[in-house]
Amino acid sequence: MELNGTAAIVSGSASGLGEATARELAAAGSQVVVADLNEQQGKAVADSIGGVFARTDVADEQSVQAAVDVAASLGAPLRVIVNCAGIGWAARTVGRDGTPHDLAAYRKVIDVNLIGTFNLMRIGAAAVAKTEPADADGQRGVIINTASVAGLEGQTGQVAYSASKGGIIGMTVPAARDLAAIGMRVNTICPGIIDTPIYGAGPAADEFKAKLIAPVVFPKRMGTAAEFAHLVRALIENDYMNADVIRFDGGIRFQPK
Numbered sequence: 001m002e003l004n005g006t007a008a009i010v011s012g013s014a015s016g017l018g019e020a021t022a023r024e025l026a027a028a029g030s031q032v033v034v035a036d037l038n039e040q041q042g043k044a045v046a047d048s049i050g051g052v053f054a055r056t057d058v059a060d061e062q063s064v065q066a067a068v069d070v071a072a073s074l075g076a077p078l079r080v081i082v083n084c085a086g087i088g089w090a091a092r093t094v095g096r097d098g099t100p101h102d103l104a105a106y107r108k109v110i111d112v113n114l115i116g117t118f119n120l121m122r123i124g125a126a127a128v129a130k131t132e133p134a135d136a137d138g139q140r141g142v143i144i145n146t147a148s149v150a151g152l153e154g155q156t157g158q159v160a161y162s163a164s165k166g167g168i169i170g171m172t173v174p175a176a177r178d179l180a181a182i183g184m185r186v187n188t189i190c191p192g193i194i195d196t197p198i199y200g201a202g203p204a205a206d207e208f209k210a211k212l213i214a215p216v217v218f219p220k221r222m223g224t225a226a227e228f229a230h231l232v233r234a235l236i237e238n239d240y241m242n243a244d245v246i247r248f249d250g251g252i253r254f255q256p257k
């Protein structure tokens with residue numbers, strides 16, 4: 001899929017992986033809608049890449065519909081949907097003090113990470129379906145979702161987060177089959193440990209991050225958001241990549257603690 005001259009919508013693009021993706025797509029000639037809850041940072045990112053900010057809660061139907069309407073009205077055909085919005089949550093099924101996992105917190109993580117991803121997929125794809133095919137294959141667009149290696153092998157103390165990401169992985173093949181009828185591809189990236197503001201800042205965060213990289217095989221460091229964005233772009237530009245779940249993790253495998 002040629003990115004130049006397209007419109008794209010990237011959720012969670014006020015920060016981290018989404019921000020780097022928005023920058024990469026804009027550099028490739030795409031008009032990007034920065035769809036995020038964070039208005040201040042989202043506007044700043046949009047302004048710096050010549051894009052448009054749309055305040056969006058991915059878990060909310062009307063909010064996502066409004067953001068997709070903006071993306072579909074930019075003039076260039078909407079061809080790219082990237083789901084990067086997400087939240088973390090660290091709690092065990094039963095805590096060390098014997099307390100069961102908070103159910104509202106579990107629901108919230110599923111709502112934002114899993115349902116939010118599906119929400120933008122379904123509303124975005126319906127808008128892409130209205131465009132003319134872009135090439136001889138009849139291709140109209142591409143969806144890239146962001147899961148996590150936690151969704152493949154689980155992460156200790158993150159049962160809600162792992163379940164939400166496992167759900168995104170599970171949607172990949174059926175969504176790709178459903179959307180083939182309208183000439184769309186769907187791929188899901190499973191990042192390992194990537195250096196973004198999700199881990200916080202300061203000495204305590206640095207100490208935590210140093211521990212996280214211990215099981216990384218090579219290169220022995222966190223991944224960068226730019227490396228993630230580079231993969232998103234490659235998956236969009238390579239027309240034969242479809243219905244795939246791709247690890248992006250320096251060879252890391254999470255161990256039980």
Ligand SMILES: NC(=O)c1ccc[n+]([C@@H]2O[C@H](COP(=O)([O-])OP(=O)(O)OC[C@H]3O[C@@H](n4cnc5c(N)ncnc54)[C@H](O)[C@@H]3O)[C@@H](O)[C@H]2O)c1
Nearest residue numbers: 012014015016017037057058085086148191193194196198
């Ligand atoms: N950084 C990592 O190591 C890592 C690893 C695996 C997976 N991931 C996943 O990658 C994605 C991006 O993470 P990041 O590290 O860039 O985090 P980040 O916190 O830097 O960025 C996440 C963005 O999502 C936005 N967001 C949160 N809830 C939202 C909602 N309901 N609607 C719209 N926007 C919302 C936030 O405002 C923020 O701008 C997440 O889904 C995360 O789970 C990250």
